[in-house]
Amino acid sequence: MNTPAPPPLPNDLSSFWMPFTPNRKFKANPRFIVAAEGMYYTASDGRRIIDGTSGLWCVNAGHGRSEIIEAIKTQAAELDYVPSYMMGHPKSFQLAQRLAAMAPGDLNHVFFGNSGSEAVDTALKIALAYHARAGEPQRRRLVGRARGFHGAGFGGISVGGIAPNRTNFGSLLAEVDHLGHTHNPEHNAFTLGQPEWGAHLADELEDIVALHGAGNFAAVIIEPMAGAGGVLIPPKGYLEKMRQICDAHGILLIFDEVITGFGRLGAGFAAERFKVVPDIMTIAKGLTNGAVPMGAALVTSKIYDAFMEGPENVAELYHGYTYSGHPVASAAALATLDIYARDHLFERAAGIENFWQAAVHGLKGLPNVIDIRNLGLVAGIELAAKDGAPGTRGADILAKCFKGGALVRATGDTIALAPPLIITEEQIEALMEIVAAALKSVD
Numbered sequence: 001m002n003t004p005a006p007p008p009l010p011n012d013l014s015s016f017w018m019p020f021t022p023n024r025k026f027k028a029n030p031r032f033i034v035a036a037e038g039m040y041y042t043a044s045d046g047r048r049i050i051d052g053t054s055g056l057w058c059v060n061a062g063h064g065r066s067e068i069i070e071a072i073k074t075q076a077a078e079l080d081y082v083p084s085y086m087m088g089h090p091k092s093f094q095l096a097q098r099l100a101a102m103a104p105g106d107l108n109h110v111f112f113g114n115s116g117s118e119a120v121d122t123a124l125k126i127a128l129a130y131h132a133r134a135g136e137p138q139r140r141r142l143v144g145r146a147r148g149f150h151g152a153g154f155g156g157i158s159v160g161g162i163a164p165n166r167t168n169f170g171s172l173l174a175e176v177d178h179l180g181h182t183h184n185p186e187h188n189a190f191t192l193g194q195p196e197w198g199a200h201l202a203d204e205l206e207d208i209v210a211l212h213g214a215g216n217f218a219a220v221i222i223e224p225m226a227g228a229g230g231v232l233i234p235p236k237g238y239l240e241k242m243r244q245i246c247d248a249h250g251i252l253l254i255f256d257e258v259i260t261g262f263g264r265l266g267a268g269f270a271a272e273r274f275k276v277v278p279d280i281m282t283i284a285k286g287l288t289n290g291a292v293p294m295g296a297a298l299v300t301s302k303i304y305d306a307f308m309e310g311p312e313n314v315a316e317l318y319h320g321y322t323y324s325g326h327p328v329a330s331a332a333a334l335a336t337l338d339i340y341a342r343d344h345l346f347e348r349a350a351g352i353e354n355f356w357q358a359a360v361h362g363l364k365g366l367p368n369v370i371d372i373r374n375l376g377l378v379a380g381i382e383l384a385a386k387d388g389a390p391g392t393r394g395a396d397i398l399a400k401c402f403k404g405g406a407l408v409r410a411t412g413d414t415i416a417l418a419p420p421l422i423i424t425e426e427q428i429e430a431l432m433e434i435v436a437a438a439l440k441s442v443d
C-alpha cells in the first residue's frame with residue numbers, strides 16, 4: 001500500500017487562535033501531527049508517537065478504524081445533512097435507541113448536540129426546565145464541584161471549578177454552589193484505584209442544601225472521576241452517598257461522563273462501574289471515537305415523560321442545535337458502538353487495568369513525583385510544582401514525552417494518561433519508559 005505524502009506544513013501560524021494553549025510559546029516551537037493509525041500518531045518529521053491520551057480522551061478504539069471511516073464516507077455521500085428540527089433521518093433514531101439500550105437504569109432518552117460542552121448545557125437546561133414542568137419552578141440552584149470541568153460554555157464554566165476557566169467572563173450563571181473536591185494527598189497519595197478515605201466529603205452537600213433550602217435546588221453535576229481537573233478518583237462510597245443525598249431532597253444528579261463513558265473505566269459508563277445511576281448523563285468524545293464531533297445528554301423516562309404533556313403542536317423543549325443528530329456523526333457513532341461491542345473493548349480495558357496500575361505505580365520514586373492515581377485505563381502522575389512557576393514542570397514533561405515519542409496530557413503539574421483501549425502490555429511498558437525518561441530529565 002502506498003502511504004500518501006504528508007500534507008505540507010503551514011508557513012504562518014498566526015491566524016489560528018489555538019484553544020487552551022499558550023499560543024506564542026507553541027508557535028515559537030510547534031509540534032505537528034500529520035497522520036494516525038492504531039496506537040500511534042505520526043509527527044511531521046516522520047517519528048511514531050504513541051498515543052497516551054486517546055487524542056484528548058476520545059479515540060477509545062484507536063486511530064483510523066476503517067469501519068468508522070467507511071461509515072462517514074458512505075453517509076456523507078448518501079445524505080450529507082438534514083435538520084433534526086421537525087424532520088428525521090433513520091440513523092439518529094437508531095443511535096438514540098442503541099444508546100438507551102446501553103445506558104444503565106432507565107436513561108432512555110437522548111438529546112443530541114455536538115460536544116461535551118453542549119451536552120452539559122443541555123443537561124443543565126433540562127434539569128431547570130424539568131422542575132418548572134413538574135411544578136417546582138423555584139428549584140433553580142445548581143451545584144458543581146471544585147476542580148470540576150464541564151466544558152467551555154457559560155453553563156459549564158458556571159458549574160465548573162477550575163479557576164482560570166471562570167475568571168474574566170463576567171458574572172456567569174447565578175445561584176450556583178460548589179462542593180469541595182475529593183483530592184487529599186495526606187490521606188490518599190499513591191492509592192491503587194479508589195481511595196478508602198473520603199466518602200464523608202459528600203456530606204458537604206447537606207450543608208449547602210441546608211443553607212439555601214432543599215426545595216430550591218435543581219441539580220448537582222459532577223464527573224464521576226474528575227479528568228481535566230487532575231485525575232481525581234472518587235473515594236469508595238462517595239458517589240453512592242451523593243446519590244442518596246440527592247434522592248432525599250428531590251435534587252437531580254447529573255453525571256458528566258464525557259471522559260468516563262465508553263469503556264474508559266472498564267465498563268460502558270462510570271455509572272455502571274460504580275453502580276450509581278444518575279438522572280441525567282452527558283456523553284461525547286468516545287461516542288464517535290473522536291472522528292466526528294458529537295455529544296448528548298441522556299435522561300430518565302421520568303424526566304422525558306414530564307415534558308410529553310400539554311399541547312402536542314408545541315415543542316416541549318425550546319433547545320437544540322443545527323447539527324443535533326447530524327447524519328454523519330450518527331453514522332460514525334453507530335460504527336463506533338459496533339466496534340466497541342464486537343472487539344469487547346470495555347471488557348478489554350477492565351482486563352488490562354491491573355497491569356496498567358502496576359506499570360503506572362512503577363513510576364513512584366522518580367524525581368518530583370508526589371502522587372500517582374489510577375482507575376480503569378486512566379492515570380494521573382502529580383508532580384511537585386516548581387517554586388513560583390506552577391504548571392511549567394507539567395508542560396516540560398509533555399514536551400519531553402513528545403520528543404521521546406509519546407503524547408501525554410498535562411493538566412497543571414499532573415500528567416494525565418488515558419490511552420486507547422486497544423493498548424497492549426508491551427505498549428504500556430513502552431509508554432511508561434518514555435514517561436520515566438522524561439521525568440528523569442526535567443528538573
Ligand SMILES: Cc1ncc(COP(=O)(O)O)c(C=O)c1O
Pocket residue numbers: 114115116117118120149150151152223227228256257258259284285295
Ligand atoms: C468531563 C467533561 N465535560 C465536558 C467536556 C467538554 O467537552 P467538549 O470539549 O467536547 O466541549 C470535557 C472535555 O474535556 C470533559 O472532560
